[in-house]
Amino acid sequence: MASTLVGKQAVVIGAGMGGLTAAGALADFFDQVVVLERDTLPSEPAHRAGTPQARHVHALLLSGQRALSELFAGFEQDLARAGAVPLRVGLDVRMERPGYDPFPQRDLGWFSYAVSRPTIECAVRRRVESRANITLRQHCRVEKLLASPNGETVSDVRYENDNGASETIATDLVVDASGSGALTLDLLQSIGRPLPEETTIGIDLGYATCVFAIPDDAPTDWKGVMTFGQAPHNSRGGLMLPLEGNRWMATIGGRHGDVPSGDAEGFLTYAQALRTPTIYNAICHAERLGGVARYGFRESVRRHFERLDEFPRGLLPIADAICRFNPIYGQGMSVAAQEACLLQTLLGRLAGDNNPIAALAPTFFAEVQTLIETPWAVATFDFVFPETRGQRPADFETALKFGIALTRLAAEDPAVHKLTAEVQNLLRPRSAYRDPTLVQRVIAIMAES
Ligand SMILES: Cc1cc2nc3c(=O)[nH]c(=O)nc-3n(C[C@H](O)[C@H](O)[C@H](O)COP(=O)(O)OP(=O)(O)OC[C@H]3O[C@@H](n4cnc5c(N)ncnc54)[C@H](O)[C@@H]3O)c2cc1C
Secondary structure (H helix, E strand, O other), rough: OOOOOOOOOEEEEOOOOHHHHHHHHHHHOOOEEEEOOOOOOOOOOOOOOOHHHHHHOOOOOOHHHHHHHHHHOOHHHHHHHHHOOEEEOOEEEEEEOOOOOOOOOOOOOOEEEOOHHHHHHHHHHHHHOOOOOOEOOOOOOEEEEEEEEOEEEEEEEEEEEEOOOOOEEEEOOOOOOOOOHHHHHHHHOOOOOOOEEEEEEEEEEEEEEEEEEEEOOOOOOEEEEEEEOOOOOOOOOOEEEOOOOOOEEEEEEEOOOOOOOHHHHHHHHHHHHHOOHHHHHHHHOOOOOOOOOEEEEEEEEEHHHHHOOOOOOEEEEEEEHHHEHHHHHOHHHHHHHHHHHHHHHHHHHOOOOOOHHHHHHHHHHHHHHHHHHHHHHHHHHHHHEEEEEEHOOOHHHHHHHHHHHHHHHHHHOOOHHHHHHHHHOOOOHHHHHHHHHHHHHHHHHHHHO
């Protein structure tokens, strides 16, 4: 325990990736951290109702892996012990993009881990459970956040307990990691404060996922495959990654109505119509383990809490409650873990102040923008599809041409390939692409084409 405490008790709403990582960050700065989760929390990796997305491929980016190891030293070994499959970044996942089938496969020098979302979450949960001052309370559905009469401070959390009875818990800080952030918005409304402005990008994504036993005659030149459609005419894509237990998880999907059906036959038919046959050829004779899971994702949402003039003391929304990213880029868990690291850093910095909790939310909202900027900028490429709803950036055409030329350069030059992998894995900001020498080289390619 650190010697500088910020408060007696913190309450975290939700034991998903945002809530668990936030609890890990808070534990050094509060006497007690209580996590309230509406679901039953399984002792082994298993699906649960509150995180339906966990039935689909969940890629953990290198930034997320590092952030989790920063919060929980040795976390990568936890994943390895849980059966996660090590992947050499740049080499083991066959990337199929129009014009590059496949994109050059090179070992870029890092390992990432492919593993199911329930196993990642279970590994984080075990770390959190091992902290003496964190309590995980399952079957506790938070109903309302309660503020002081003048609305300036959030003081209590009301929840429905195991027996269906209402209970109230007093707290110095509430972290809303419920995914939806609805409780934060309800609180703002109840005290007559404005809601944050939202930027949305409407993509109407439809996902379907199946798990297969990896057959003995599986291809040996890749461990996973990512297939992109030919935008803007074809939005269909697929990602198949290995999982613990010698399995593949294949997620396929498209946009604006061109989405897979929920039956096994429809799944294979859709897979067969992907731009390349790689995924279909791999799974068509493989043993399917379980049914088809589906998920609809309407829009990416960024809530601009940083633009609010005032915000109640003692409340902090985090992870998806602030920003929900298009899942195809695999960013949400990694950004959640990075945000928990930021929370830990800020608490350390503010701990000596007179009123650290008052300064926490405004400082967090200001500084988290740097974390969100790069993954959100990736999502704006969704405007390549004309049906995408939202404010298309004014320089979109130029950004798109720049991206296409940069991809060509990355295919030719391993150093540029490595740089793009660093940005995609959120290890470096997108501003790395503004390097003058790189810009000159990209512009030369744009001019050629
Ligand atoms: C289809 C799909 C695929 C995805 N793929 C990836 C991927 O490949 N890689 C990646 O990094 N991210 C991916 N994501 C995003 C990732 O799942 C989220 O960004 C991440 O889980 C965010 O964590 P969170 O804590 O905000 O929300 P969640 O992890 O969803 O957790 C919210 C928790 O709050 C609980 N809760 C909600 N309301 C209450 C309440 N009132 N009281 C108590 N508990 C409550 C819920 O039960 C749940 O446990 C994907 C998302 C989707 C939809």
